[in-house]
Amino acid sequence: MDAKKKDKLATAIIYILVGIVVLILAGILGNILITGVPHLSWHFLSSEASSYQAGGGVRDQLFNSIYLLILTTIISLPIALGAAIYLAEYAKDNWGTNLIRTTIQILSSLPSIVVGLFGYLLFVVQFGLGFSIISGALALTFFNLPILTSNIEEAIKGVPQDQREAGLALGLSNWKTIRGIVLPAALPGILTGIILSAGRIFGEAAALIYTAGQSGSTINYADWNPFSPTSPLNVMRPAETLAVHIWKVNTEGIIPDATIVSAATSALLVIVVIVFNLGARYLGNKLYRKLTAAK
Amino acid sequence: MQELKQSYGKTFAKDDLELSTKDLSVLYGGKVQKLFDASLQFKKNTITALIGASGSGKSTFLRSLNRMNDRVATVNGEIWFHGLDVNKPNINVYELRKHIGMVFQRPNPFPKSIRENIVYALKADGQTNKAELDKIVEESLRAAALWDEVKDKLDKSALALSGGQQQRLCIARALAVKPEVLLLDEPASALDPVSTSKLEDTLKQLRSKYTMIMVTHNMQQASRISDYTAFFHLGHVIEYNATADIFTNPKGKITEEYIQGSFG
Amino acid sequence: MNDKDKLKEVVDQAIADQQVPHVKLKKMGPNNVDIEKLTKPSKETRQEYWGKGLTYMAIGLIIVLVVSIIGFIGYHGLETFIDNHVNVFHFLTSTDWDPGEEKNHVGAAVMIVTSFAVTLLAALVATPFAVAIALYMTEYSSKKGASFLQSVTELLVGIPSVVYGFLGLTIIIPVIRTLFGGTGFGILAATLVLFVMVLPTITSLTVDSLKAVPSHFRKASMALGATHWQTIYRVVLRVATPRILTAVIFGMARAFGEALAVQMVIGNAVLMPYNLVSPSATLTSQLTSQMGNTVMGTLPNNALWSLALLLLIMSLVFNFLVKLIGKRGQK
Numbered sequence: 001m002d003a004k005k006k007d008k009l010a011t012a013i014i015y016i017l018v019g020i021v022v023l024i025l026a027g028i029l030g031n032i033l034i035t036g037v038p039h040l041s042w043h044f045l046s047s048e049a050s051s052y053q054a055g056g057g058v059r060d061q062l063f064n065s066i067y068l069l070i071l072t073t074i075i076s077l078p079i080a081l082g083a084a085i086y087l088a089e090y091a092k093d094n095w096g097t098n099l100i101r102t103t104i105q106i107l108s109s110l111p112s113i114v115v116g117l118f119g120y121l122l123f124v125v126q127f128g129l130g131f132s133i134i135s136g137a138l139a140l141t142f143f144n145l146p147i148l149t150s151n152i153e154e155a156i157k158g159v160p161q162d163q164r165e166a167g168l169a170l171g172l173s174n175w176k177t178i179r180g181i182v183l184p185a186a187l188p189g190i191l192t193g194i195i196l197s198a199g200r201i202f203g204e205a206a207a208l209i210y211t212a213g214q215s216g217s218t219i220n221y222a223d224w225n226p227f228s229p230t231s232p233l234n235v236m237r238p239a240e241t242l243a244v245h246i247w248k249v250n251t252e253g254i255i256p257d258a259t260i261v262s263a264a265t266s267a268l269l270v271i272v273v274i275v276f277n278l279g280a281r282y283l284g285n286k287l288y289r290k291l292t293a294a295k
Numbered sequence: 296m297q298e299l300k301q302s303y304g305k306t307f308a309k310d311d312l313e314l315s316t317k318d319l320s321v322l323y324g325g326k327v328q329k330l331f332d333a334s335l336q337f338k339k340n341t342i343t344a345l346i347g348a349s350g351s352g353k354s355t356f357l358r359s360l361n362r363m364n365d366r367v368a369t370v371n372g373e374i375w376f377h378g379l380d381v382n383k384p385n386i387n388v389y390e391l392r393k394h395i396g397m398v399f400q401r402p403n404p405f406p407k408s409i410r411e412n413i414v415y416a417l418k419a420d421g422q423t424n425k426a427e428l429d430k431i432v433e434e435s436l437r438a439a440a441l442w443d444e445v446k447d448k449l450d451k452s453a454l455a456l457s458g459g460q461q462q463r464l465c466i467a468r469a470l471a472v473k474p475e476v477l478l479l480d481e482p483a484s485a486l487d488p489v490s491t492s493k494l495e496d497t498l499k500q501l502r503s504k505y506t507m508i509m510v511t512h513n514m515q516q517a518s519r520i521s522d523y524t525a526f527f528h529l530g531h532v533i534e535y536n537a538t539a540d541i542f543t544n545p546k547g548k549i550t551e552e553y554i555q556g557s558f559g
Numbered sequence: 560m561n562d563k564d565k566l567k568e569v570v571d572q573a574i575a576d577q578q579v580p581h582v583k584l585k586k587m588g589p590n591n592v593d594i595e596k597l598t599k600p601s602k603e604t605r606q607e608y609w610g611k612g613l614t615y616m617a618i619g620l621i622i623v624l625v626v627s628i629i630g631f632i633g634y635h636g637l638e639t640f641i642d643n644h645v646n647v648f649h650f651l652t653s654t655d656w657d658p659g660e661e662k663n664h665v666g667a668a669v670m671i672v673t674s675f676a677v678t679l680l681a682a683l684v685a686t687p688f689a690v691a692i693a694l695y696m697t698e699y700s701s702k703k704g705a706s707f708l709q710s711v712t713e714l715l716v717g718i719p720s721v722v723y724g725f726l727g728l729t730i731i732i733p734v735i736r737t738l739f740g741g742t743g744f745g746i747l748a749a750t751l752v753l754f755v756m757v758l759p760t761i762t763s764l765t766v767d768s769l770k771a772v773p774s775h776f777r778k779a780s781m782a783l784g785a786t787h788w789q790t791i792y793r794v795v796l797r798v799a800t801p802r803i804l805t806a807v808i809f810g811m812a813r814a815f816g817e818a819l820a821v822q823m824v825i826g827n828a829v830l831m832p833y834n835l836v837s838p839s840a841t842l843t844s845q846l847t848s849q850m851g852n853t854v855m856g857t858l859p860n861n862a863l864w865s866l867a868l869l870l871l872i873m874s875l876v877f878n879f880l881v882k883l884i885g886k887r888g889q890k
Contacts, residue, residue, distance in 0.1 A: 103622050
């Protein structure tokens with residue numbers, strides 16, 4: 001076979017493989033949306049899950065997912081921000097910094113089930129917090145920290161060096177320059193990073209099944225006192241999230257409409273993740289323009 | 296190859312001195328030496344131009360004067376300012392930079408309003424009196440010859456200004472902190488000729504109150520506005536003299552070649 | 560007249576044309592220099608001290624966290640061997656997994672073999688696709704096509720793993736069941752699910768590696784008369800090989816550690832797989848389904864922690880491999 005023919009063959013193979021992947025994705029998305037969306041009714045979103053009958057909803061799971069997402073972001077953001085500032089602004093280029101980066105990389109590549117089991121050991125068992133939202137939020141924080149840190153670090157590094165010099169030359173401290181000038185300029189990137197990591201948190205289940213637990217408790221949505229045991233805001237109650245719910249009804253559940261519930265919940269998860277992705281891009285672009293363009 | 300040594304250095308009476316360096320050397324990464332034993336004296340209320348080819352060490356020298364090189368390089372030697380060696384480790388660099396301001400090669404206003412650009416450092420320093428701050432905004436913008444152009448849009452983004460205006464804003468921002476010395480690192484290199492000449496006029500007017508040290512590639516510019524000129528070559532100060540003397544009657548051969556070559 | 564003279568003329572003209580606003584610098588002037596202040600710490604010094612301190616604390620926290628994860632899992636994982644006196648060699652090679660009985664029934668070979676099998680197979684299937692997509696994005700397609708595929712891969716990454724597991728359960732398993740008989744659960748189903756999951760990881764890293772190949776390499780090869788494919792095969796892929804390998808290892812690390820999606824389709828029977836469609840169990844699936852059924856401190860529980868330790872060690876090994884290839888690539 002001559003070179004020309006080989007070239008054509010290779011091109012054809014590449015196009016075929018790409019086509020297959022596009023078809024697979026279309027199939028996945030189509031399947032999730034077509035089987036799931038019709039069941040995404042207000043009833044489904046607003047009623048309690050059922051343990052053995054058909055027709056249950058995901059009200060509590062949805063609330064738990066959102067609540068865990070917010071708690072996790074609140075806990076992980078300051079730590080990730082601090083670590084990212086350290087890496088982008090203060091870390092010198094030496095073996096110590098290399099070691100720190102390796103450590104963070106190790107954390108980011110740990111299987112989420114391992115992170116979840118560590119959370120189980122430390123919070124559920126050692127600290128006696130039991131299966132609870134707070135245990136889950138802390139486990140998710142560990143899972144979230146490395147990716148959020150590196151997203152924020154990238155955003156901070158994207159701020160031009162001359163902005164830092166301008167601040168320093170005016171007699172500002174490094175810290176004031178970072179806080180007052182660099183961070184605002186990096187804000188679009190930081191927000192994008194937060195939203196992207198939020199998508200990951202929202203869909204994570206393996207880190208939660210042994211920390212936040214696999215079942216819910218009775219929740220009274222009229223009770224907003226965080227210390228009351230039935231309050232939705234109580235961080236000591238066990239909480240099943242949407243992602244855990246899918247896993248649960250498919251592996252151990254006995255409800256007859258498990259497939260329908262899973263399909264609808266999957267559709268909900270995927271839609272939220274897509275919204276997060278698009279939102280991150282849109283918000284990032286918009287803020288970027290607002291910050292840099294002339295008013 | 297001629298010997299790379301300072302062949303002629305200008306000195307001043309003690310009372311006229313604003314800033315001086317003694318044997319200033321800069322090492323990058325502990326290995327690469329960018330500046331060798333630079334000893335220069337700067338006279339109060341004058342403009343001194345630092346000239347030389349790229350990589351001659353003139354910018355490195357300039358950035359050492361307000362300790363901007365601290366994080367990236369090792370700076371050895373002495374920098375004397377008000378009877379104090381400000382290159383010592385015990386010096387508060389933040390305070391020092393309030394007295395030795397700096398303007399950079401590319402205009403780098405903060406992505407904030409014009410007013411906020413000027414008052415930012417003052418607010419950080421704890422000044423909160425609105426009337427006082429407004430007064431400083433006007434004075435600094437007037438001093439930088441920008442007031443008339445921007446007085447109606449002080450709360451608009453600084454990034455909406457032209458490059459030349461942005462650079463003058465950067466000067467105003469530096470002046471607002473009320474420094475004695477202004478370091479200028481090729482302040483006109485990113486500007487068009489008209490903006491450049493405006494900037495030069497501004498600098499000439501500032502001479503009555505401030506001491507300025509300016510790195511420039513542009514020989515015409517150096518000859519137009521500076522009182523003294525130092526010529527750098529490969530990290531060495533080769534010659535330092537009154538500008539008129541150095542351009543018309545350079546002592547060193549390298550100086551002469553560089554100046555002739557640059558004027559074309 | 561040369562350019563320099565022209566420029567000079569323009570500048571001179573500009574100066575002549577310009578009306579310099581007369582500015583009086585009466586009010587504006589330098590502050591007095593306070594020598595005292597220059598040698599004393601100031602507000603800025605304190606700000607710097609606290610700010611820096613905060614960032615050090617944050618990074619310190621992360622380091623403590625990683626060390627304690629390794630410490631805790633290591634401690635509990637080793638208890639099987641130290642307290643329960645299980646033989647390490649036995650643990651790694653025996654297929655007899657019934658830790659409720661006694662220490663001679665703690666053999667993790669089934670989980671180890673199955674974990675490696677699904678990981679390697681998934682990587683094997685995914686890599687050609689990933690390389691093809693990456694080549695298409697960097698060497699063939701227009702910008703539009705590339706950014707479309709970019710979104711496609713980002714979307715694939717974003718889909719939660721339980722959703723993949725659910726799809727595997729409802730689509731792949733029935734198909735396998737009809738084609739090959741049996742239950743449908745097993746290595747094949749897990750491989751197919753993992754293939755889709757690691758594909759975006761390998762693809763996006765491969766794209767980076769191809770983009771890093773300098774374009775003059777391509778131009779030089781084309782100039783010598785090579786066809787597009789010859790250029791790609793002999794030059795681009797060759798230069799990018801170390802980084803593509805890294806991409807594959809990252810993908811394998813993800814596949815090896817994936818828990819729920821695999822657990823949903825592997826069958827969860829601790830049986831040595833004798834073909835691709837026989838139910839089995841991986842390290843992660845066993846942990847996921849059994850951790851809740853054991854009591855802390857007992858042998859069955861300790862045995863599970865040993866599986867977790869194995870996962871952790873493999874994760875470290877993958878990291879190490881990436882570093883190793885990175886270093887080789889630099890030479």
